[in-house]
Amino acid sequence: MKLLTEKGVQATPMSAIAKAAGTGMGTIYNYFATKEELINAIYLYIKSLEIQFITQRTHDESSLKIKFLEYYKAFVDFNIHYPECFAFMDQLQNSPIISECTKDEGKTEFLPVLELIRKGQEDGIIKKMSMDAILQFLAGTLTTYVRWMLSIEENDRDQYLDQQMRMVWDALKE
Amino acid sequence: MKLLTEKGVQATPMSAIAKAAGTGMGTIYNYFATKEELINAIYLYIKSLEIQFITQRTHDESSLKIKFLEYYKAFVDFNIHYPECFAFMDQLQNSPIISECTKDEGKTEFLPVLELIRKGQEDGIIKKMSMDAILQFLAGTLTTYVRWMLSIEENDRDQYLDQQMRMVWDALKE
Amino acid sequence: MKLLTEKGVQATPMSAIAKAAGTGMGTIYNYFATKEELINAIYLYIKSLEIQFITQRTHDESSLKIKFLEYYKAFVDFNIHYPECFAFMDQLQNSPIISECTKDEGKTEFLPVLELIRKGQEDGIIKKMSMDAILQFLAGTLTTYVRWMLSIEENDRDQYLDQQMRMVWDALKE
Amino acid sequence: MKLLTEKGVQATPMSAIAKAAGTGMGTIYNYFATKEELINAIYLYIKSLEIQFITQRTHDESSLKIKFLEYYKAFVDFNIHYPECFAFMDQLQNSPIISECTKDEGKTEFLPVLELIRKGQEDGIIKKMSMDAILQFLAGTLTTYVRWMLSIEENDRDQYLDQQMRMVWDALKE
DNA sequence: AATGAATGAGACTTCATTCAT
DNA sequence: GATGAATGAAGTCTCATTCAT
Incomplete structure (x- = not known):
């Protein structure tokens, strides 16, 4: 990696x-039969690491907003914690090397977030947009945020997380 | 390309x-002395195309919000209009093939947007966050939005733009 | 094989x-110390199979011509009966993989035929040519004949054997 | 080669x-796109060389027998003259490297001989066997004869040609 | 004695770059 | 200036052979 x-x-x-x-x-x-297969395997391995990490870092909380932001934070933390994983994903996510099949396999990790958002929409807390619209939006903010964080000094990072989460939540909330 | x-x-x-x-x-x-140089030149060419496109598509408008969203829409339109350009940028943006120098040169196009945001912050319309935080946020939403749009049928696209712009603006506005 | x-x-x-x-x-x-050695061993194994087959199929007969043709037929039969053996020999006979030493070992099977021909020459039945000339001639006709037989339908084969043996015998007989 | x-x-x-x-x-x-293609090209090149050689070496003669033996001799001469060509053919003729397509292309050279034999059969000079039977027979004798000739001293070769042709003709003649 | 994972030399093939025309 | 045949370094992948289990 x-x-x-x-x-x-x-x-x-x-x-x-x-x-x-x-x-x-x-x-x-x-x-691994080919270099490509090796790379796809690394992709799935990172995804599994991420799922594990996210699961450990999130707990049932009272408020849906807090739960959601906990998830967002967990994704951020994982990628900042394992910058090599992030760099790998950042470079290969949209490359033709990663097969559609592999990408599909990797999508399972988003199920809990998906469920959370659906709940928020039902409760009138989150904008009633299509799930795809929301997921791609979140993914977009996440990727560039982490990339930015990794480009600056470690000490300077903490100050930005709250800002970022505020923007993300404001974008989503009804 | x-x-x-x-x-x-x-x-x-x-x-x-x-x-x-x-x-x-x-x-x-x-x-072009090398393949790399050719690719960097294409990168800058696309950027120049984009600047031209953006300039043509944006006009002075009364409200800052409308001006801003006009810019956002212009960026979206450019990339959807020239999907090959988007694909090129999407793949190479973070590749080591594009030199830092080239990337810097490409950044000039954002100056008007930058200025607009600064104005918005002064006027208390836009959140008073660091410019980097806002720019990376916008870039993130833009990239994934366009990628999504290009993945769906052309006829289905129009319905999503307003939703997207609403999320973006809600994220930014004070 | x-x-x-x-x-x-x-x-x-x-x-x-x-x-x-x-x-x-x-x-x-x-x-088998190497792949080559294994292949050489298969070569010798086939030769031994062939000797066994030939010995079983030939009996003392009155006429030298009949005896000779019985041998010829036995060789043909063996190769058609064990097409994999023939294919192996056909491909490797002249390959540098089969060592000279192995080839020499494999030649012993021809001794009875050799003896028969010598007798025929003494009796004035077979042309008085060098033994090598005759042996290589026979080997040549045999190989292409079997290759041909294996390339056609099994049912069509029988009709050609007599023709072939007539040609062979006409070639040899004084 | x-x-x-x-x-x-x-x-x-x-x-x-x-x-x-x-x-x-x-x-x-x-x-040549692949090693295989190169080898197939060499195969066809040799065939073309052979055709040229055969054509030069054969002339219209009175007797059909003489004409036929002239052809046979020309084939022998070509292969002895270009031992590398013979070695190449001998090794690759039956290898899966040579495509069926290539083999078919290479067969055209036999057309004149084929015609000659047909004529001989009509005239009652050559045995009325199937053309395939005769051609494979001839090919078999040729290959082993040349291989033998190349294995012995150059000076010793001449003495054997007449014997060989006598066997070949006796085999074919009615 | 049987096994098969580990090994790395070496095979085929590609392609950025050059340079004579 | 335009061209594209020539080049060979370097890449991916194979497989005969070894050896610890």
């Missing part, structure tokens, strides 16, 4: 990956 | 570009 | 051979 | 072929 994101997929030969992994090239090919 | 985005940068040989351009490979190299 | 001839030696990995043989790769290497 | 036959197809990397040809590997790939 590190090599792939630092140098770019194209600029990372399998030999370099094998070396970094402390193994032979052939060994990798025993587990 | 078309080839580069459809097949991916790596999967597009210079020979294919030359063929599609109806010229010889050598001729391209007379104008 | 089947794999080796169907796919070609190069396109048949040892792993595939092991799988088809219902054993592990390591086990094969306990018996 | 030389490398391919001396070392075997598998043991001859394209890099070695390029080196021997005094060119770069890439250059070869500008003309």
Whole structure:
């Protein structure tokens, strides 16, 4: 993951990956038929890591708004916590290397958020827009926010989260 | 541009570009020293197209909110109008192929928007957050929105723009 | 043998051979030091099969001509009966994979035929040519004849054997 | 051709072929998409050489028998004259590398011989067997004869040709 | 004795770039 | 200035062989 994101997929030969992994090239090919398959597997691995992380970081809370922002924060935290994962996703999310099939598999993690938003819409708290409209909006804000955070000093980051969450919530709330 | 985005940068040989351009490979190299330089030039060309498009589509209007949304809409329209440009940018924006220098050059187009936001903040219309926070937020919403629009039928697109702009404005407004 | 001839030696990995043989790769290497050695062993195995087959199919007969043609027919029958053996031999006979040593070992099977021809020459029945000339001639006719037979429908084969043997005998007889 | 036959197809990397040809590997790939295609092209090139050679070496003669033997001799001569061509054909004739399509293209050279044999059958000079039976028979004798000739000293060769042609003709003649 | 995961040399092929025409 | 054939470094992937289990 590190090599792939630092140098770019194209600029990372399998030999370099094998070396970094402390193994032979052939060994990798025993587990992943092609470089592409390896990359797709990393994609799904990150997604599973993310699900695990999100699940641990979110708890049932009284208010729906607080629950929602907890989720948002958890996504942010995961990506800032594992910047290599973020960099990997950022570069490959929309690349043709990641198969549609893999992307679909990766979407399951959003189910709880989806449910939360639906509830908020029913209760008249969240704007009654199509789910796609809301999800893509959230994803967009998240990606650029994390990218920005990772580009600045670690110490300077905390001050921006509240602002960001305020914007996100204002955008969504009825 | 078309080839580069459809097949991916790596999967597009210079020979294919030359063929599609109806010229010889050598001729391209007379104008661009490397493939990378060509790609950076396309990047800047798209940016210049965008500036031109935005300038044409925006007029002085009474209300700052309307002016702002006009800009937002213009950005959206440009990308939907030139999906190849969007695809190119979407794929290469964060790639190491585009040099920092090129990226900086490309940023000038945002100056009018920047100015507009500053004005809005002074007037107490827009949240008093750091400019970076706002710009990255806007960029994020824009990218995913356009990507979404391009993924659905052309006829279905119109209905979503107002929703999107409402979310964006709610996020920004004081 | 089947794999080796169907796919070609190069396109048949040892792993595939092991799988088809219902054993592990390591086990094969306990018996044959290299892939080449395995192939040479198969070569000799086929030759031994052939000798056995020929011996069973030929009996002492009164006339030398009949004896000779019985041999010829036995060779033909063996190869048509075991088309995989023929395919193996046909492909590898002249390949550098089969060592000279192995080829020499394989020649012993021709001794009875050789003896028969010598007798025929003494008796003035067979042309008094060098033994090599005759043997290579016979081998040539045999190979292409079997290859042809295997390329046509099984039912159509019988009609050609007599013609073939007539040509062969006419060629040899004084 | 030389490398391919001396070392075997598998043991001859394209890099070695390029080196021997005094060119770069890439250059070869500008003309032949794959190694296989190169080998098929060599096959057809040899066939064309052979046709040219045969045509030059054969003339209209009075007797059909003489005409026929002239053809046979021409085939023999070609292969002995260009032993590398023979070695190439001998090794690859029945290999799956040579496509059926290529083999078909290569068969045209036999047309004149075919015509000659048909004439001989009409005139009651040649056995009335199926053309396939005769052609495969001839091909078989030819291949092994040439292989034998090439395995012995050049000076010793002449003595055997008449014997061989006598056998071939006796086999065919009514 | 049997096994098969691990290995890395080496195969084929691609393609950015050059340069003689 | 335009061209595209030539080039070879470098990439992906295969597979004969080993050896710890």
